Amino acid sequence: MTQSEAVICHKITKEFGAADNRNLVLRGVDLKVHYGELTLLVGPSGCGKTTLISVIAGLLNATGGELEVLGRDMSRLPKGDAVVFRRRNLGFVFQQYNLLPALTAAENAAVPLLAGGMRRNHAVERAGELLASLGLEQRRHARPAQLSGGQQQRVALARALIHSPRLIVCDEPTSALDHETGHAVMELLKRMAVREDRAVIVVTHDARVFEFADRIAYMEDGVITRVEVTKKSIAAVS
Amino acid sequence: MNFVALQMLLGDRAKYIGLVMAVAFSTFLMSHQSSIFSGVMNRTRSQIQDVQDASIWVMDPKTQYFDEVKALNDNVLYRVRGVPGVEWAVPMYKGLPTARAINGDFRTVLLMSVDDNSLAGAPRRLLAGDIADLRQPDSVLMDRAAYSFFFPNQPLSTGKAFEMNDHRVKVVGIFESSAPFTNFPVFYARYSNAIRYQGRERNMMSFVLVKAHPGLSDEEVCRRIRASTGLTARTDLDFGWQTIDYYIAHTGIPINFGITIAIALLVGTLVAGQTFYIFTLENLKQFGALKAIGVTNWRIMGMILLQALLVAAVGYSIGITMTAAFFEITKNNIDLRGFFLPWQIATGTAVAVLIIIVLASAMSIRRVLVLEPAIVFRG
Ligand SMILES: Nc1ncnc2c1ncn2[C@@H]1O[C@H](COP(=O)(O)OP(=O)(O)OP(=O)(O)O)[C@@H](O)[C@H]1O
Ligand SMILES: [Mg+2]
Numbered sequence: 001m002t003q004s005e006a007v008i009c010h011k012i013t014k015e016f017g018a019a020d021n022r023n024l025v026l027r028g029v030d031l032k033v034h035y036g037e038l039t040l041l042v043g044p045s046g047c048g049k050t051t052l053i054s055v056i057a058g059l060l061n062a063t064g065g066e067l068e069v070l071g072r073d074m075s076r077l078p079k080g081d082a083v084v085f086r087r088r089n090l091g092f093v094f095q096q097y098n099l100l101p102a103l104t105a106a107e108n109a110a111v112p113l114l115a116g117g118m119r120r121n122h123a124v125e126r127a128g129e130l131l132a133s134l135g136l137e138q139r140r141h142a143r144p145a146q147l148s149g150g151q152q153q154r155v156a157l158a159r160a161l162i163h164s165p166r167l168i169v170c171d172e173p174t175s176a177l178d179h180e181t182g183h184a185v186m187e188l189l190k191r192m193a194v195r196e197d198r199a200v201i202v203v204t205h206d207a208r209v210f211e212f213a214d215r216i217a218y219m220e221d222g223v224i225t226r227v228e229v230t231k232k233s234i235a236a237v238s
Numbered sequence: 239m240n241f242v243a244l245q246m247l248l249g250d251r252a253k254y255i256g257l258v259m260a261v262a263f264s265t266f267l268m269s270h271q272s273s274i275f276s277g278v279m280n281r282t283r284s285q286i287q288d289v290q291d292a293s294i295w296v297m298d299p300k301t302q303y304f305d306e307v308k309a310l311n312d313n314v315l316y317r318v319r320g321v322p323g324v325e326w327a328v329p330m331y332k333g334l335p336t337a338r339a340i341n342g343d344f345r346t347v348l349l350m351s352v353d354d355n356s357l358a359g360a361p362r363r364l365l366a367g368d369i370a371d372l373r374q375p376d377s378v379l380m381d382r383a384a385y386s387f388f389f390p391n392q393p394l395s396t397g398k399a400f401e402m403n404d405h406r407v408k409v410v411g412i413f414e415s416s417a418p419f420t421n422f423p424v425f426y427a428r429y430s431n432a433i434r435y436q437g438r439e440r441n442m443m444s445f446v447l448v449k450a451h452p453g454l455s456d457e458e459v460c461r462r463i464r465a466s467t468g469l470t471a472r473t474d475l476d477f478g479w480q481t482i483d484y485y486i487a488h489t490g491i492p493i494n495f496g497i498t499i500a501i502a503l504l505v506g507t508l509v510a511g512q513t514f515y516i517f518t519l520e521n522l523k524q525f526g527a528l529k530a531i532g533v534t535n536w537r538i539m540g541m542i543l544l545q546a547l548l549v550a551a552v553g554y555s556i557g558i559t560m561t562a563a564f565f566e567i568t569k570n571n572i573d574l575r576g577f578f579l580p581w582q583i584a585t586g587t588a589v590a591v592l593i594i595i596v597l598a599s600a601m602s603i604r605r606v607l608v609l610e611p612a613i614v615f616r617g
Contacts, residue, residue: 103249111531
């Protein structure tokens with residue numbers, strides 16, 4: 001069974017707060033994210049982008065609607081399994097990098113392998129190799145504080161890729177970086193992350209990175225208003 | 239992930255040292271104060287323990303502890319000797335006469351007697367002289383603390399003269415005593431001499447010291463003495479504990495030390511516990527990232543516990559070493575002699591530290607478990 005959608009959102013809603021100060025942030029999101037593509041999620045501040053990818057990644061539970069991620073019905077996934085599901089199948093890139101300051105670059109990149117129980121030497125060695133392919137060969141023993149923002153984000157990218165996840169979720173990966181560095185990070189992301197059996201979602205404000213998108217989903221006030229296919233060679237558009 | 243947990247902890251040197259020091263100092267305070275307390279209490283039975291020849295003490299039923307004694311009638315001795323199972327019984331006098339040196343220095347001393355004939359009851363750790371010389375007229379033994387008070391910085395030598403109750407007495411031996419609770423110098427003399435030095439003639443017996451027949455337990459002989467004489471008879475161990483119990487029940491010492499130890503425990507809990515909790519709070523974002531990446535709550539609990547246990551182990555080791563070192567350094571100080579770190583206190587302190595750190599990490603763990611991993615997306 002081959003399916004081209006890695007993520008299928010159907011009428012997803014998300015509400016914060018209770019009773020008198022309820023805040024309906026996602027108001028019925030319909031969205032498909034495809035394997036082999038980089039999907040950009042764009043929209044004004046506060047429209048619910050971060051909330052949506054948190055729901056997709058299983059970090060937040062949706063209030064309503066149906067969500068299928070990598071063929072799994074997320075609403076039926078027990079909480080404990082969701083953690084293991086994330087560890088095996090998801091990669092994350094955050095705006096603030098969120099590297100562990102006490103670990104070296106290679107150790108940081110190795111965290112998902114360590115979390116999966118791999119032996120340290122082996123995990124760090126593999127992370128070192130991946131860092132090399134991201135142009136950080138010389139910096140693998142450096143700690144985050146000794147790295148530039150772009151370098152830190154590349155380490156974070158390595159951490160998102162190291163365990164070969166099938167879905168990578170990035171929230172504003174370039175907005176803490178200057179334009180040139182952000183561009184380089186997006187280039188690496190596009191080159192290293194996009195695979196036939198993997199989907200990449202990138203939330204961004206930054207119109208200058210639109211050129212990397214295969215598909216752009218526009219969000220406004222808790223709903224997807226429009227999806228634009230931008231990829232040059234459209235293999236399979238359903 | 240254990241490696242990650244350790245790096246998180248050790249990576250922040252200043253905070254790590256702060257945590258370890260908080261545990262170390264509260265360990266030190268708790269174990270040091272408890273040891274001094276137990277040492278002070280132990281001193282109340284020093285002179286009971288220093289009598290090695292006999293292990294049964296017979297006394298008036300009204301006598302509550304070693305330092306306050308109701309005198310026994312002379313005929314008591316014969317009644318005790320008549321109890322089946324008594325191998326031998328000797329009278330024992332204990333008093334507080336004044337000893338005056340030739341130069342006029344004087345002190346109240348704790349005077350203990352040994353048996354006139356057998357010299358039973360004599361101290362064991364002789365530093366100079368000979369116990370047998372107690373048979374000489376007007377002789378005494380004195381302890382090292384007494385000697386260093388009356389003859390500071392002089393090499394130990396016998397033959398010094400004193401005056402006690404207008405009797406000129408001669409020091410025939412110097413010994414090491416277990417430090418007495420009252421800090422008086424300790425003297426020993428033969429029973430008949432001791433009574434003369436005190437300046438009284440009759441009804442001077444403080445205790446009867448008894449040796450049980452071989453093959454009979456001390457407890458059994460005590461029981462027989464009680465039954466046939468109506469007097470109280472205790473083993474040295476029982477009498478020692480009775481004396482300690484008296485001081486615990488009737489002095490402010492336990493309260494004072496108790497307060498200090500409680501404060502050490504409280505400050506330790508607050509400082510070490512709070513520092514550890516804050517350490518976790520400051521790393522909340524890191525734990526959030528780990529949770530998002532897929533580290534299970536169990537794993538995170540394990541990480542925090544590991545961090546806590548390492549801090550506890552290192553801090554405790556430093557603190558307990560400080561305590562042990564204190565007693566090692568002061569063991570030759572005459573006023574602090576006999577104080578040491580009992581293993582029970584070392585163990586008890588370890589348990590207290592463990593409880594402190596488990597409580598602190600329980601709070602930290604709770605905080606991390608309820609943490610929404612979605613915070614990693616928030617600035
Ligand atoms: N945990 C929460 N509790 C209550 N309200 C929340 C919570 N998280 C988000 N919100 C609200 O949901 C709305 C959408 O937030 P979200 O972070 O998803 O927006 P966004 O599109 O990512 O914005 P930005 O571009 O500024 O990052 C906001 O109004 C926010 O206040
Ligand atoms: Mg956002």
